[in-house]
Amino acid sequence: MANQELVLISALGQAEDKKYYIKDTKDEIYIIDQDMDIVVLDGINAKFLDKTKNCTIHMEGLKDSSITYYVLNSQSSKRCFDIHGELNVVEISISATEESLLIHLLNENAQANVENLSILTEVSSIYTQRIDHKYPSTYSNIKNVGVAMNGSNLVFDTTGKIDKGMSKSKCAQLSRGVVMDNISSITAKPILLIDEYDCFANHGASIGKMSDEDLFYLMSRGLTKKQAFLLILEGIVRPFIDSIPNEELKESMEKEIMARIGE
Numbered sequence: 001m002a003n004q005e006l007v008l009i010s011a012l013g014q015a016e017d018k019k020y021y022i023k024d025t026k027d028e029i030y031i032i033d034q035d036m037d038i039v040v041l042d043g044i045n046a047k048f049l050d051k052t053k054n055c056t057i058h059m060e061g062l063k064d065s066s067i068t069y070y071v072l073n074s075q076s077s078k079r080c081f082d083i084h085g086e087l088n089v090v091e092i093s094i095s096a097t098e099e100s101l102l103i104h105l106l107n108e109n110a111q112a113n114v115e116n117l118s119i120l121t122e123v124s125s126i127y128t129q130r131i132d133h134k135y136p137s138t139y140s141n142i143k144n145v146g147v148a149m150n151g152s153n154l155v156f157d158t159t160g161k162i163d164k165g166m167s168k169s170k171c172a173q174l175s176r177g178v179v180m181d182n183i184s185s186i187t188a189k190p191i192l193l194i195d196e197y198d199c200f201a202n203h204g205a206s207i208g209k210m211s212d213e214d215l216f217y218l219m220s221r222g223l224t225k226k227q228a229f230l231l232i233l234e235g236i237v238r239p240f241i242d243s244i245p246n247e248e249l250k251e252s253m254e255k256e257i258m259a260r261i262g263e
Contacts (some may be wrong), residue, residue, distance in 0.1 A: 004029050004245045006049065009036065022046045029070070029246060032057060040065045040085075047245065052077045061085045063107055070244065072253055074099070083110050091116040092240050092253060094260045096123035103131045105138035105169075114142040117240040120152035120184075121260055130159040133199075137168040144188070145236060149180035149261070159191040160201060167198040177207035178236070233261060 009030040012020055019037045022030070025045045032038075032050045036057055040046050043064040050057065053075045060082040061067045067083075071091035078100045081087055084107035091114075103112045112131055131140040144156045160171035171194075177186030190203035210232060218228035237257060244250040 003247045004047065006031050006246060006249075008033070009038070009048070010034065040067055049246075049249070050074050050077070050079070056080075058082075061087060072244070072249065073256070078102075080104075081112070082106055083112055085110060087112040089114040089116075090240065090243050091118075092257075093118045093125065094120070094256055096120070096125055098126045100128040101130070103140070105131065105133050105135060105140065107135050108137045109139075110135060111139040113140075115240065115243075116142075116144045116156075117237065118145070118154055119147045119237070119257060119260060120154055121148075121150040122152060124153040126155045126157065128157045130161065131171065133160075133162040133166045133169040133171060136166050138166065139170045141172045142174070144175040145240075146175070146177040146186045147180065147233065147236065147261075148177065148184035148186050151181075151183045153184065154186045155189070156187070157189045157191075158203075159193065160203070161193040162196050162199050162201060164195040166196050169196070169199045171199070171201040173203035175205045175207070177205075179207065179209050230261070 005028045007028050007030055009020055009032055015021055019039050022040045022044055029047045029049050032048055032052060035055045038059045040061045042062045045066040047068045050071045051074055055077045057079045061084060063084045065085035067087045069089045073093055073095055075095055075097045076099050080102045082104045105112060118125055129142055142158055146154045148154045156175045158173050160173055162169050162171055173190045175188035179186055186207050188205035190205055192201045192203055194201050214232060215228045218231060219225060241250055241254050
């Protein structure tokens with residue numbers, strides 16, 4: 001994957017309606033660091049990096065647009081997306097946060113994919129996520145992965161809504177959690193609100209302690225318990241880290257994660 005450059009979106013300048021318009025497809029990542037209202041025009045591909053704290057972001061992706069939205073250790077921001085094309089959200093967090101994500105799917109074949117990794121130690125986080133299918137033949141998928149240790153508490157509150165008449169729509173949710181000790185917790189609240197018969201919707205959750213059998217097997221192959229623990233976590237974290245398209249950001253995020261889990 002190419003090392004993509006970072007550009008402050010505020011450098012583009014606001015239009016008269018106080019919005020930022022993305023008018024061209026470029027091989028760069030726009031940095032969001034404050035409250036913003038952004039419009040990605042028809043047929044445009046754009047990538048964004050959200051580094052906000054306690055901000056409100058609204059983004060509209062017009063027909064045939066494709067948005068990739070990275071959230072790296074942002075804290076307690078509210079995000080709302082109105083999507084006519086495609087949205088892909090990748091989030092990695094190692095800090096305490098209380099944030100909300102709201103996505104409206106507003107055109108045929110509009111889709112949203114959300115992947116969220118949260119690794120917590122000695123803190124608590126709540127993620128409130130909702131995707132509303134407001135047009136027939138729309139698609140959504142939310143995948144949450146959490147690791148909690150040292151007295152951390154993590155909550156994934158996830159809602160998918162398919163309105164009446166939104167036929168042929170698909171809505172999927174999955175939450176996976178690994179609890180590292182007896183004083184930490186992960187809670188998944190998967191909710192499906194379905195008012196249409198001709199659709200597909202499912203949710204699932206799998207939460208438990210790290211497998212003693214896996215640790216024992218790796219230790220039997222010559223690893224220490226700590227090495228085995230870190231190897232298992234590597235398998236969870238690596239796909240998220242590798243998705244970051246900027247080498248400096250990737251290295252920085254990896255160092256932060258390894259420092260947090262005590263390498």
